[in-house]
Amino acid sequence: MIEEIKQDANTRMNKSVEALKVELTKIRTGRANVSLLDHVMVDYYGSEVPLNQAANISVDDARTLAVSAWEKTMVPVIEKAIMNSDMGLNPVTTGELIRVPLPALTEERRRDFVKLVRAEAEQSRVAIRNIRRDANSDLKELTKEKEISEDDERGSLEVVQKLTDSFIKNIDEVLAAKEKELMEI
Numbered sequence: 001m002i003e004e005i006k007q008d009a010n011t012r013m014n015k016s017v018e019a020l021k022v023e024l025t026k027i028r029t030g031r032a033n034v035s036l037l038d039h040v041m042v043d044y045y046g047s048e049v050p051l052n053q054a055a056n057i058s059v060d061d062a063r064t065l066a067v068s069a070w071e072k073t074m075v076p077v078i079e080k081a082i083m084n085s086d087m088g089l090n091p092v093t094t095g096e097l098i099r100v101p102l103p104a105l106t107e108e109r110r111r112d113f114v115k116l117v118r119a120e121a122e123q124s125r126v127a128i129r130n131i132r133r134d135a136n137s138d139l140k141e142l143t144k145e146k147e148i149s150e151d152d153e154r155g156s157l158e159v160v161q162k163l164t165d166s167f168i169k170n171i172d173e174v175l176a177a178k179e180k181e182l183m184e185i
Contacts, residue, residue, distance in 0.1 A: 001142060002156050009135040009160055013128050013167040020124040020171060024178045027113055027120075032059045032102055037067070042081045044074070054078060060099060067091070067098040105182075113182050121175040125168055132164040 025035045040051040051057065051067070055078055060066040067082070069075045079098055082091045091100045105113070136157055143153040 002139070002148060002152060005135050005138050005142075006156065006159060006163070009131050010163060012131045013163065016124050016127040016131070017167060017170050017174065019127075020120060021174060023120050024117060024174065027117060027178070027182075032061070032063055032065050034059060034065065036087070036102075037065065037082065037085075037100070040081055040085045042074070042078055044077075051078065051081065055098075063102045063104075065100040065102070067100060068096060069098070072096055110182050114179055117175060117178050117182065121171055124171050128164055128167050128171070132160055135160045 025033065026039055034052075034057045037051050037057055041048045042051050042054045044054045054071075054074055055067050055069045058066050058068075067078060069078050075093060075096060075098065079091050079093055082089055082098070082100060089100050089102070091098045093099075139148070139153050139156050139160070142148045143150055148156075
């Protein structure tokens with residue numbers, strides 16, 4: 001029973017860290033990366049779909065993404081969706097290919113991105129702490145129902161705390177790496 005609670009907490013904390021990593025890949029660093037356009041939604045015959053389900057996205061060079069629509073009629077729709085995204089990108093259409101040049105980041109924009117990254121990391125830390133709280137309450141409930149002893153509970157609470165500390169340290173490492181990546185020119 002105790003092992004299941006620890007395992008569940010470990011799995012959920014791991015998912016929180018992975019979710020943070022996915023979110024951080026969406027924040028651009030000045031280098032072209034196909035995942036930058038993952039959250040752009042396109043009106044595809046009346047339904048909103050992610051851009052990567054309506055077109056092929058590839059890295060053209062270090063600062064340019066190439067988007068080739070699967071259907072010719074979708075080119076203006078995709079171009080408009082990229083322009084309307086919150087990323088400040090200006091796509092250039094050449095026939096069926098849409099090139100998305102990534103502007104160089106200004107110092108001010110870099111600092112804004114660092115603030116955004118820190119906010120994402122803090123949300124992940126809060127999620128980790130919530131998972132710890134859930135695991136601790138489950139352990140206290142088992143003690144209350146006399147399914148485990150108080151010594152087992154105390155030992156398990158310490159293990160859950162060590163697990164929490166290690167995942168928060170992991171989040172801090174991911175944050176530091178992303179901040180360094182954002183601030184390098």
